[in-house]
Amino acid sequence: MHAFNEFEIWFLTGSQHLYGPETLAQVAEHSQAMVAALNDTSLAVKIVYQPVLTTPEEITNICQAANTTANCIGVISWMHTFSPAKNWIPGLKALQKPLLHLHTQYNRDIPWSEIDMDFMNLNQAAHGDREFGFMVSRLRMNRKVVVGHWSDAEVQARIDAWMRAAAAWADAQNARLVRFGDNMRSVAVTEGDKVEAQVRLGYQVYGHGVGDLVAVMKGVTDAEISALVDEYRAAYYLAPDLAARRRASRLGARRRTDRTGAAALPAAGQLQGVLHHL
Numbered sequence: 001m002h003a004f005n006e007f008e009i010w011f012l013t014g015s016q017h018l019y020g021p022e023t024l025a026q027v028a029e030h031s032q033a034m035v036a037a038l039n040d041t042s043l044a045v046k047i048v049y050q051p052v053l054t055t056p057e058e059i060t061n062i063c064q065a066a067n068t069t070a071n072c073i074g075v076i077s078w079m080h081t082f083s084p085a086k087n088w089i090p091g092l093k094a095l096q097k098p099l100l101h102l103h104t105q106y107n108r109d110i111p112w113s114e115i116d117m118d119f120m121n122l123n124q125a126a127h128g129d130r131e132f133g134f135m136v137s138r139l140r141m142n143r144k145v146v147v148g149h150w151s152d153a154e155v156q157a158r159i160d161a162w163m164r165a166a167a168a169w170a171d172a173q174n175a176r177l178v179r180f181g182d183n184m185r186s187v188a189v190t191e192g193d194k195v196e197a198q199v200r201l202g203y204q205v206y207g208h209g210v211g212d213l214v215a216v217m218k219g220v221t222d223a224e225i226s227a228l229v230d231e232y233r234a235a236y237y238l239a240p241d242l243a244a245r246r247r248a249s250r251l252g253a254r255r256r257t258d259r260t261g262a263a264a265l266p267a268a269g270q271l272q273g274v275l276h277h278l
Contacts, residue, residue: 014083079128
């Protein structure tokens with residue numbers, strides 16, 4: 001299991017060359033300021049700014065780079081101005097990481113007293129995000145949509161929830177689960193549920209004979225078991241009745257220690273289940 005600080009989310013900003021280099025420079029400044037501000041909040045995963053995207057080639061390249069960057073677990077898209085969504089088709093079709101569409105704008109309020117065409121050209125998220133949303137819907141892509149100003153606490157909470165789900169998805173892609181007692185290991189036609197789990201969820205399920213487990217458990221020493229039990233006592237609050245079930249606790253510790261003596265402590269959220277089984 002990875003820690004959140006090992007992951008990152010890429011921030012993709014859409015625009016086009018029609019607005020000119022000066023406007024695009026402002027788009028980049030706004031995007032970087034948003035990323036910096038969001039990273040100063042309590043979001044679970046760090047957001048990484050990527051250069052403003054204006055062409056199909058740039059969009060496709062960044063989506064493919066996200067796919068091949070191991071610690072990138074997803075992308076946030078935002079159409080600061082108006083990014084013709086047809087440009088996004090190749091990139092979106094290539095993207096294999098979770099996608100969050102942030103429908104927001106840089107300014108929280110509209111400056112009614114001084115609004116002009118320069119402001120209108122620079123702030124077209126309402127137009128660009130709807131264009132982008134249409135294309136993602138037409139491609140039938142699964143994604144999370146968050147609507148609201150990026151500085152709002154509720155918006156940030158929704159982004160954070162998606163980040164945590166993306167982190168769980170990323171962990172699942174490399175998870176290796178073991179079932180003991182299965183036969184015909186890794187045969188697709190007789191292990192339909194395992195095949196579907198790997199296709200849909202990413203994690204791999206392997207079958208091993210019970211004898212394999214017995215051999216590993218026999219190789220665990222009493223000293224290794226005692227060390228793991230002591231680690232449980234130091235890390236967790238143990239229910240009082242566990243003292244009366246010391247033998248069961250040690251048996252559980254034997255199962256959770258590999259032949260090298262490396263302890264496989266469960267995460268804090270799994271404690272209840274661990275104590276139940278102990």
